[in-house]
Amino acid sequence: MIAEFTERYRRAVNDPDLRPRLLAFQRSWRESRDAQVALLEQRTERSFDELRRDFAEVKDATLDRIDDYIAEFRANAEAAGATVVELTTAEEAVEYIAGVCKARGIDLVVKSKSMVSEEIELNDELAERGITAIETDLGEWLLQLAEQRPSHLVMPAIHQKRQYVAEILGEELGREFDPDDIPAMVASAREGLRRHYLAAGTGLTGANALVAETGSIMVVTNEGNMRLATSLPDVHFVTAGIEKLIPTWADAERQLQLLPRSATAQTLSTYTTCITGAQPGKEMHIILLDNGRREMRLDDTIGAALRCIRCGACANVCPPYQVVGGHTFGHIYTGAIGLVNTAFHHDVEAAAGPQGLCVSCGACETVCPVAIPLPRQILQIRRRTTESGHAPRWERWLLRAWSAPQLFRAAMKLGAVASTLARAVGLVRRDHIRLPLPRRLNWRSIPAIPSQTGSDLIDNRQPQPTLESTPASGTTVDLFAQCLANRLMPDTVDASARLIEAGGANVNVPPNQHCCGLPAFDAGDWETARRMARAAIDALSRADHRIVTPATSCVISMRDHWPQLFRDEPQTLSRANAVADRVHDLAAWLDGPGRLPDGCLEQEESGSWTAHRFCQSSNRGEPGARIDLLVERLTGETSLPLEEAEVCCGFGGLTSIAAPEVGEGIIERKLECIMASGCETLLTNNPGCALHLRAGAVARGASHNTQHYADFLASRLPDDPPS
Amino acid sequence: MISASDRTSRFQESLVAAQGEIAYLDSWDELWDFAASLGDDTPVVSPAAHGFLRRGDLPDAEDPLRSIADRSVGITVAALGVAETGSLLLVERAPVDRAVSLLTRHLVIAVGQDDIVDELAEGFRWLADQPRAAAYATFVTGPSRTADIERSLTIGVQGPSRLTAAVLT
Ligand code: SF4
Numbered sequence: 001m002i003a004e005f006t007e008r009y010r011r012a013v014n015d016p017d018l019r020p021r022l023l024a025f026q027r028s029w030r031e032s033r034d035a036q037v038a039l040l041e042q043r044t045e046r047s048f049d050e051l052r053r054d055f056a057e058v059k060d061a062t063l064d065r066i067d068d069y070i071a072e073f074r075a076n077a078e079a080a081g082a083t084v085v086e087l088t089t090a091e092e093a094v095e096y097i098a099g100v101c102k103a104r105g106i107d108l109v110v111k112s113k114s115m116v117s118e119e120i121e122l123n124d125e126l127a128e129r130g131i132t133a134i135e136t137d138l139g140e141w142l143l144q145l146a147e148q149r150p151s152h153l154v155m156p157a158i159h160q161k162r163q164y165v166a167e168i169l170g171e172e173l174g175r176e177f178d179p180d181d182i183p184a185m186v187a188s189a190r191e192g193l194r195r196h197y198l199a200a201g202t203g204l205t206g207a208n209a210l211v212a213e214t215g216s217i218m219v220v221t222n223e224g225n226m227r228l229a230t231s232l233p234d235v236h237f238v239t240a241g242i243e244k245l246i247p248t249w250a251d252a253e254r255q256l257q258l259l260p261r262s263a264t265a266q267t268l269s270t271y272t273t274c275i276t277g278a279q280p281g282k283e284m285h286i287i288l289l290d291n292g293r294r295e296m297r298l299d300d301t302i303g304a305a306l307r308c309i310r311c312g313a314c315a316n317v318c319p320p321y322q323v324v325g326g327h328t329f330g331h332i333y334t335g336a337i338g339l340v341n342t343a344f345h346h347d348v349e350a351a352a353g354p355q356g357l358c359v360s361c362g363a364c365e366t367v368c369p370v371a372i373p374l375p376r377q378i379l380q381i382r383r384r385t386t387e388s389g390h391a392p393r394w395e396r397w398l399l400r401a402w403s404a405p406q407l408f409r410a411a412m413k414l415g416a417v418a419s420t421l422a423r424a425v426g427l428v429r430r431d432h433i434r435l436p437l438p439r440r441l442n443w444r445s446i447p448a449i450p451s452q453t454g455s456d457l458i459d460n461r462q463p464q465p466t467l468e469s470t471p472a473s474g475t476t477v478d479l480f481a482q483c484l485a486n487r488l489m490p491d492t493v494d495a496s497a498r499l500i501e502a503g504g505a506n507v508n509v510p511p512n513q514h515c516c517g518l519p520a521f522d523a524g525d526w527e528t529a530r531r532m533a534r535a536a537i538d539a540l541s542r543a544d545h546r547i548v549t550p551a552t553s554c555v556i557s558m559r560d561h562w563p564q565l566f567r568d569e570p571q572t573l574s575r576a577n578a579v580a581d582r583v584h585d586l587a588a589w590l591d592g593p594g595r596l597p598d599g600c601l602e603q604e605e606s607g608s609w610t611a612h613r614f615c616q617s618s619n620r621g622e623p624g625a626r627i628d629l630l631v632e633r634l635t636g637e638t639s640l641p642l643e644e645a646e647v648c649c650g651f652g653g654l655t656s657i658a659a660p661e662v663g664e665g666i667i668e669r670k671l672e673c674i675m676a677s678g679c680e681t682l683l684t685n686n687p688g689c690a691l692h693l694r695a696g697a698v699a700r701g702a703s704h705n706t707q708h709y710a711d712f713l714a715s716r717l718p719d720d721p722p723s
Numbered sequence: 724m725i726s727a728s729d730r731t732s733r734f735q736e737s738l739v740a741a742q743g744e745i746a747y748l749d750s751w752d753e754l755w756d757f758a759a760s761l762g763d764d765t766p767v768v769s770p771a772a773h774g775f776l777r778r779g780d781l782p783d784a785e786d787p788l789r790s791i792a793d794r795s796v797g798i799t800v801a802a803l804g805v806a807e808t809g810s811l812l813l814v815e816r817a818p819v820d821r822a823v824s825l826l827t828r829h830l831v832i833a834v835g836q837d838d839i840v841d842e843l844a845e846g847f848r849w850l851a852d853q854p855r856a857a858a859y860a861t862f863v864t865g866p867s868r869t870a871d872i873e874r875s876l877t878i879g880v881q882g883p884s885r886l887t888a889a890v891l892t
Contacts, residue, residue, distance in 0.1 A: 248851070279858070
C-alpha cells in the first residue's frame with residue numbers, strides 16, 4: 001500500500017537528511033554525466049541533441065508500428081523456444097505469472113530489477129497468492145527488507161542512509177553491521193541472497209530493450225544479480241512494457257550510447273546481457289504489458305512519453321525532487337516521467353498529489369536522452385487532475401480573483417495602502433514588511449506594495465532621450481508591463497521603457513493589459529487561463545506595434561501556451577499567434593531590433609554583480625536568456641561566476657504557495673550559490689524570480705541586493721546623452 | 724585505420740577506467756601460470772577456456788554453480804573485446820558455461836589481441852550475425868559493482884570483485 005500523498009509529503013519534508021543527500025547526489029551526477037556526454041559528443045562528432053533526436057526517431061517509428069514489431073519479436077522469440085504473451089492489464093500479468101508458478105509448484109521467485117513488476121505491484125500480489133518474491137538487486141533487496149519502495153528509477157535506495165541499512169541488514173542476517181563499513185554491508189548481499197537463488201524455482205527480470213529482429217531481450221545491470229537470477233532457476237519470466245521494442249541490434253547499441261551515460265554516468269554498465277529464447281531444458285515467458293500504453297500513445301501530447309528508457313535523468317536535475325525525493329515526487333514511477341505516466345499506468349487520483357510540486361523549470365527536458373517534452377506533458381496532466389477536481393480550493397479562489405482585473409486591482413490597492421501604513425509605523429525594512437510569519441512561511445518576506453504602478457510612472461514622466469539610434473528608432477513599441485511587475489516592481493517597468501526609449505523608439509503602454517494567463521495555465525486551470533489570455537490578446541491587438549516585456553515568462557506563455565489553449569478556436573488562435581509573433585523579451589530586444597551598442601552604459605567602479613538566469617528560458621535556449629552576457633556587453637563590466645546559474649529559484653508559479661517547504665528548499669540551494677559568489681548585486685530576468693529571490697534574501701538577512709537587470713542597466717544610462 | 728596497438732591501448736584505458744585490470748601474455752601456458760599465481764587454489768576453468776588450456780577444474784555439469792561458488796580464481800575466454808568501452812563479450816549458452824564468470828572471486832578473461840574491435844557497434848554487429856551466440860551473451864565491463872548504499876561505489880557485489888583481461892599477443 002502506498003501512503004496518501006499528504007502523508008508522504010509530510011514525511012519527506014521532516015527528514016533532515018534527505019535534502020543534503022539528494023543535493024550531493026544531483027551535483028555529482030551532473031558533473032560526471034556532463035563529462036560523459038561531452039566525451040560521447042567528441043567521439044561521435046555529433047551533439048547530444050542530434051544523438052537523442054536520432055534515437056527518439058527510432059523509438060517513435062517503432063511505436064507507430066508497434067503491432068508489427070511485436071509480431072516480428074514474437075515470431076523470432078518463439079522460434080528460439082520462448083513463450084510470448086501480450087497482456088492488457090496489471091491483473092492479467094499477475095495472474096499469468098502466478099498461474100505458471102502454481103502449475104510448476106513454484107513458491108519462490110528471485111527478481112532482478114524490473115520497473116514493470118513494481119508497476120503491477122507484483123510482490124504484494126504474489127504474496128497474497130502464497131508465492132514469495134525476493135528482490136536481488138542490492139538496493140531493492142534492502143528496500144524490501146525495510147518494507148519500502150524504490151524512490152528513484154535507477155538508484156532505488158537513494159533516500160536511505162547507511163545507519164538504517166546497517167540496522168535492517170543486522171535484523172535480516174542476525175549480526176551487527178558497522179554503518180561506516182559499506183563494503184562489508186555490500187558483501188553481505190552475497191551471503192544473504194545466495195540461498196534464495198539456489199532455492200528459487202523461477203527468476204524474473206525486466207528488459208531494457210526487446211530486439212525484434214532476433215526476438216532477444218537486452219538487460220543492463222551492474223551487480224551481476226540478473227545473470228544469477230537467470231542461471232539458477234528453471235523458469236525465466238521477463239516483464240516488459242510494449243514500448244521496450246526496438247527493431248535491431250544496431251538500435252540497441254544506439255540506446256546504449258545514451259542509457260548508461262544518462263543513468264549512472266557510466267560509459268557502459270558492467271553487464272549488458274542479451275538473451276534469445278529459452279535456455280536448454282528451461283522455460284522463458286516474456287510478458288508484454290500494455291497497461292495504458294496504447295492509450296498513452298494515442299494522446300498527441302503524452303504519446304512521446306513512451307520513448308522513455310527509464311534512465312532517471314529527469315529526477316537527477318529536478319529541483320523539487322531534490323527537496324522531497326521520489327516517494328513524494330512521483331507515485332511508483334518517480335521523477336518527471338512519474339508525473340506523466342502515473343495517470344495511465346495507475347490513475348488520475350494517484351497522479352494528482354505530486355502535480356503541484358513541479359515548478360515547470362524545464363530542466364528535465366534538457367537531459368532526457370529521448371527528448372521527451374516532459375514539462376509540457378506535466379502541464380497537460382495537471383490540467384486533467386485540476387479538471388477532475390483535484391486542485392485545492394484556495395488555488396481556485398486565488399486564480400478567480402487574479403483573473404478579474406478589477407478585483408486584482410482592488411486587492412493590490414488595498415495592499416498598497418496597508419504597505420504605506422506599515423511604512424509609517426516602521427514595519428518596512430528593505431522594502432519588505434516585517435510580519436511574524438509562521439515557520440512554514442517565514443523563509444520569504446512579504447514585499448511592500450508601492451502606491452504607484454509602472455504605467456502610472458511612465459505616464460507622469462519625460463521620456464528618456466535617445467542614446468543611440470537603432471533599427472527601431474522612430475517606431476512605437478507597446479510595453480507589456482505584466483501584472484506582477486506593474487504592481488510590485490513599477491520601477492522595473494519604467495526602467496524597461498527607458499531602455500527602449502534609449503534606442504530611439506517611443507513607448508506606449510496599452511491600457512487594460514493585465515495578465516497573459518500563465519498562473520492559471522500553470523495551475524492546470526485552462527478555462528481561467530483562456531479568459532485571461534483573451535483579454536490580453538484584445539489589449540495587445542489594438543495596434544500592430546512590436547511588443548516588448550521585461551517578463552520573460554510571459555513571452556514563453558504567449559508563444560507556447562497560447563497555441564495550446566486555443567487549439568480548438570481557430571480565430572482566437574490566429575489573433576494569439578499574431579500577438580505572439582510581435583512580442584520580444586526585453587533582453588532579446590536590446591540585442592535585436594533595439595540593440596544598444598557595446599559599452600554604451602556607464603561603468604560603475606564599485607559593485608560586483610552576478611546573474612541568476614531564469615530557468616525556463618535558459619532551459620529552452622530562448623533568445624535573451626543570457627542576461628549576464630547582455631549586461632557585460634552594455635556595461636563592459638564582468639559578471640562574477642555563479643554556480644548553478646540556471647537552476648530554478650523555486651518561485652515556480654503557485655508551487656511555493658502550495659508546497660512552501662519545496663519553495664524554501666529550492667531557494668536555500670539557490671541563495672547558498674548566490675552568497676558563495678560574493679556578489680553585491682544579484683541580477684535576474686523574470687519579475688516573479690526577482691520578487692521571490694529578493695524576498696528570500698531579505699528573510700534570510702543576506703546582504704546582497706536583488707535587481708531585475710532592466711533596473712541595473714537603466715541606472716547606468718548617462719544623464720546627458722549626446723543629442 | 725586504427726592500428727592494432729592503438730586499439731589495444733585504448734582497450735586498456737577503457738578497461739582500467741571501469742576498474743578492470745589487464746595483463747599481456749604470449750601463450751595459454753603463460754596465462755595458466757599467471758592465473759594460478761593469483762589465488763591459493765587451482766583455478767576453475769570454463770568449458771570454452773578448457774578447450775585451450777586442457778587443465779584446471781571444470782564446473783560440475785550437473786550442478787555447475789554450486790560446485791564452484793566462491794572459488795578464488797576463474798578463467799574464461801571472450802569472443803571479442805571492445806576498445807571503446809573496455810568490454811569483453813562472453814558467449815555462454817548454458818549455465819555450465821556461465822558458472823565461472825558468475826561466481827569466482829577473481830575472473831581472468833582471455834582475449835586474442837586480434838579479437839579486439841574498436842567500437843561497441845562492431846560488437847553488436849558481430850552478435851546480430853551469430854544467432855547462436857546471442858542465445859546468452861554478455862558484454863562484461865569491469866568487475867561487478869554497486870553504489871546502492873549512499874552512492875558509495877563498491878566493487879564486487881554478487882559477481883567477481885576483480886577482473887583481469889588477459890590479452891594474448
Ligand atoms: S523521461 Fe527521459 S530522462 Fe526521464 S527516465 Fe525517461 S528517458 Fe530518462
